[in-house]
Amino acid sequence: MGPRQPWEATLSEPDIARPALDTGRRRISFVWLMPLLAIGVAGAVVYQTYRDQGPLITITFPTAAGIRADTTELRIRDLKVGLVEEVGFAAGMSAVETKVRVDKGVAQYIDADAEFWLVQPQVSARGVTGIGTLLSGVYIAASWDGISGTPADTFEALATPPLSVADEAGTRITLRTRAGGQLAAGAPVLASGIEVGRIGTPVLSESGSVVTMDAFITAPHDQRLTANTRFWDASGLTVNVGAGGLAVKVDSLAALIEGGVSFGTPVTGGAAIEPGHTFDVFPSEGEARADAFQSGSDPDIALSALLDGDVEGLGLGTLVRFKGVKVGEVDDLAGVASDPAVGGPVRLRVDLGVSPERLGLAEGLTGDALEAALEARVAEGLRLRVANEGILGQTVILELAEVTDAAPATLTRDTDGRRLVPTAPTVAADGTASIEGLVTRVSNLPIEALMTAATEALSNVSRVAGTAEAVLAADGVTRIPATVDGTLAEVRDLVAEIRAGGAVESLNAALQAAEGTLASVEGAVATLPGLVSRLNDAAQNLQAVVDGYSPSSRFYGDLREAIGQVSSTAEAFRSLARTIERNPNSLITGR
Amino acid sequence: MDGKAHIAYPTAQSRGLIACRSCGLVVSPGIETCPRCHASLESRDTRSLQRVWGWTIAGIIAYIPANTYPMLRTTQLFQTSDATIVGGVVDLIHHGAIAIAAIVFIASVVIPVGKFLVIGYLAVLLAKTHKVDPHRLHQLHAAVEFIGRWSMIDVFVVAILTALVQFDVLATIKPGIAAVCFALSVVFTMLAAQAVDPRLIWDRANLGRPH
Secondary structure, eight states: OOOOOTTGGGGGOOOOOOOOOSOSSOOOOGGGHHHHHHHHHHHHHHHHHHHHOOOEEEEEESSOTTOOTTTOEEEETTEEEEEEEEEEEOGGGSSEEEEEEEOHHHHTTOBTTOEEEEEOOEEETTEEEOTHHHHHOOEEEEEOOSSOOSBOOEEEOBSSOOSSOTTOOEEEEEEEESOGGGOOTTOEEEETTEEEEEEOOOEEOTTSSOEEEEEEEETTGGGGOBTTOEEEEOOSEEEEEETTEEEEEESOHHHHHHOOEEEEOOSSOOOBOOTTOEEEEESSHHHHHHHHHHSOSSOOEEEEEEEOSOOTTOOTTOEEEETTEEEEEEEEEEEEEEETTTEEEEEEEEEEEEOTTTTTOOTTOOHHHHHHHHHHHHHTTEEEEEEEESTTSOEEEEEEEEOTTOOOOOOEEOTTOOEEOOBOOOOOOOGGGOHHHHHHHHHHSOHHHHHHHHHHHHHHHHHHHHHHHHHHHSSOOOOOOHHHHHHHHHHHHHHHHHHHHHOHHHHHHHHHHOHHHHHHHHHHHHHHHHHHHHHHHHHHHHHHHHTTOOTTSHHHHHHHHHHHHHHHHHHHHHHHHHHHHHOTTHHHHOO | OOTTTTOOSOOTGGGTOEEOTTTOOEEOTTOSBOTTTOOBOOSOOTTHHHHHHHHHHHHHHHHHHHHHSOSEEEEETTEEEEEOHHHHHHHHHHTTOHHHHHHHHIIIIIHHHHHHHHHHHHHHHHTSOBOSOHHHHHHHHHHHHHHGGGGGHHHHHHHHHHHHOBOTTSEEEEEOHHHHHHHHHHHHHHHHHHHSOHHHHHHTBOOOOOO
C-alpha cells in the first residue's frame, strides 16, 4: 500500500446515495442520423454524377497543339459540351489521341458524320479568327447534325475547319482548275464582288494535272447556281491596257492575296444542280462567259484516245475541233505502256472533255443512249487525229474528224473505263501552211548561185560604167542608138521587177496570206537568172554604144544621167544581193 | 469485481452529487435543471460515445469530398482552373511559398486528420475501463476541443478570396463544393469533440492499484 491520498478515506464511506443514472433504456442517439444523412447525400451525388456522365469519345489529332487534359473544351457552336480528360499517344505514336467526356445531352447526336477540328488563332488576309483562344487556349470545335444515329466513339480530327458546319444552309460544289496555285483553302467565292462562299483545301488529282477543291456557297446565293453557271479565277490583279487607258481591277483584297473565284450565270434557264456538281474554273471572266454562251447545258463527256508516236506541242488545254469548231479541250495527258505487264512502247493517252451538243449529238442524251450514239458515230468513221493549226502551222490541235475511208474500229474502253476513241493517222502537214515547209522551200531556192551570178553581173555593170565614163570623156558621140533607150528601159524594168518580185517588205504578209505569194516569189526568183543575163547583155550593149559618143553632145548629159542611174541602181541591187547573201531570212522577215 | 474497483478518483457521482457541466455548480440529485444556470443536469451522459461516433463518422464522410472536389475555382482571363486542397498545397510549394503551404497543409490536413484520430482514440478507449493516465486524456480532449476551430481557417480563406477577387473577366474566384464539405467536416468534428463526456475519462480510469 502506498501513502493514502487525502480523499481516499472517503472511499470507505459506505452509505452515500448515488445519483440515478439514466441507464434504463439503451437509447440510440439521434446523432446517428448525421452520418446516415451524409452517406445518403454522398451516395446520391455519386449516383447522379455517374448517371449524368456522358460517354467518352476518342478524337485523334496529328499533333496535340495546346490540348491539355481537364482544360481543353469541346465546343459546338461555341458552347461547351465536353472536356478533354486524357491526352496521349495513339498506338505506334503516330498521332495524338484525346479522350473527351461529352455531355450526356448531346451524346446521342454524335454519330459517324460528326466532325472535329482544333480552333487556334489564325491570321489571314480576311482577318484574324480564333483570337479568343490566344488567352483561353485552344479548343476542339465540333459539328454534327441534329439527327441521332448509330453512336460512334472514335474520330479523326480534320486538319482544317470544315467548309461548312452541319445544318448550315448552302450548297457544296466541286471546283476543278489547272492552276490551283493561286487558290488557298478558305479563299472566298465571290459573286458580283460579294463574298458568298469559300473554298476548301485544293487537292491535286492523281495524275497531277488537275486541281480539285470543294467549295461551299451559302444560302441564298446558291440559288444562282445552275448548269450554266461559270466560275473564273478572280485571283490577283487584272490589268487592261486599251484605247481607254490603263484599267486595274482587283476583285477583293483577300482575293488578291489568297486567291479566289468568282462566278456568274450569264445564260439563264440552266438546269438546277445537285450538290457536289463539278464546275471548271476558267482563267478569266471573258473565257468563262464565252464558254457559257458557246456550250450547251449538257455536261462535257469524257473521251480518251491513245496516240502513237511523238506528238510534240500537245498539252493540257489543247483545242479539240470538230469540223473546225471548238468542241472541247485536252483535260489530261498521260504516258501509258501499251502492255502494263511488261512495259513496251509508251503511248500517249489524251483525255478530252467534249461538248456533246457541239459534236452533233442530240440534247439530253445520257447513259446508254449516249453510249449508243457515240458508238454509232465511231462506226460512221469518227476518229481522233493530230492536226496543225495557225498561220504558220505552229499550233498542234486535236481534231475529231469523220474519216470516210477509215479502217473499221469501235469505241472501246480501257481498264479504268475510259472511252477510247480510235485514232486516225496524223494529217500530213500541209506544206504551204507549215513553217518547216516554207523554210525548206526557201532554203532550196538557188539563192547562192543566183547571188553569185548577180554579183558578177553587177561588177560587169560597174566596169561598164567605168568604161562609159572614160568613153564619155572623149569626143564624137553623135547619135543615140535606140538600143540604149531599150537597155535603160530594160534596166528600169529589171529594177521594178526586182522590187515587185523581191517584194521584201511585203514578203512576210504575202507568205501569211497565201501560198500563191510564195509561188510568185518562186516565179520571181526563177526569172532572176534571166534578168541577170539580160543585164549582162545590156551592159555589153551599153559598152558598145558608149564607145561612139562625144562628151560635148547633148545626149552625153542624158547618158551620163542614165549611167548614173544604172550605177545607183546597180549599187542598190548589189546591196540587196549582199544583204540576202548574208541573211537569207531577211527575205521572209522583210528586214 | 465490486463497483468501486474502477472508480479510482472521487467524482461528484461518487459523492451522490451532480455537477452542472455548464457552470460547475454541484447539486443534489433529483433536480432536472441547474438552479444557477438552468442547464439540464445529468450525472453521466450515457449516449456520449454514440454521439461521438456519429459526429466523427459524419465528419469523415464529409472530409472525403472536401479533398477530392475543388476547393477554389479560379477564372483568369477565360482560363478556369480548379484547385483541391492538396493540389493547392502542391501549387504553393511549386511557387516557393513553403510557409503558406505549411499553414494550409497543417490547418486543412494535419489538424482534421489528427482530430479524427484523437477522437476515435478517446472513443475506443472510453468504451471500457482503461489504464491510460486520465490527466493526459483530459489534456488531449481539451486540446482537441480548442484546436478544432482553427481548421476553419481554410474556409475563411476561401470566403475572403471569393468576396475580394471578383474582377469579372480578369480574375474571379468561386468557392468549390469542397469548401462546403470541409466546413461541414470541421463542424461535425467539433461537435464530436464536444460530445465526449470528459467525466468518462475519470470514471473508466483503472489505475491498476490493488485495493
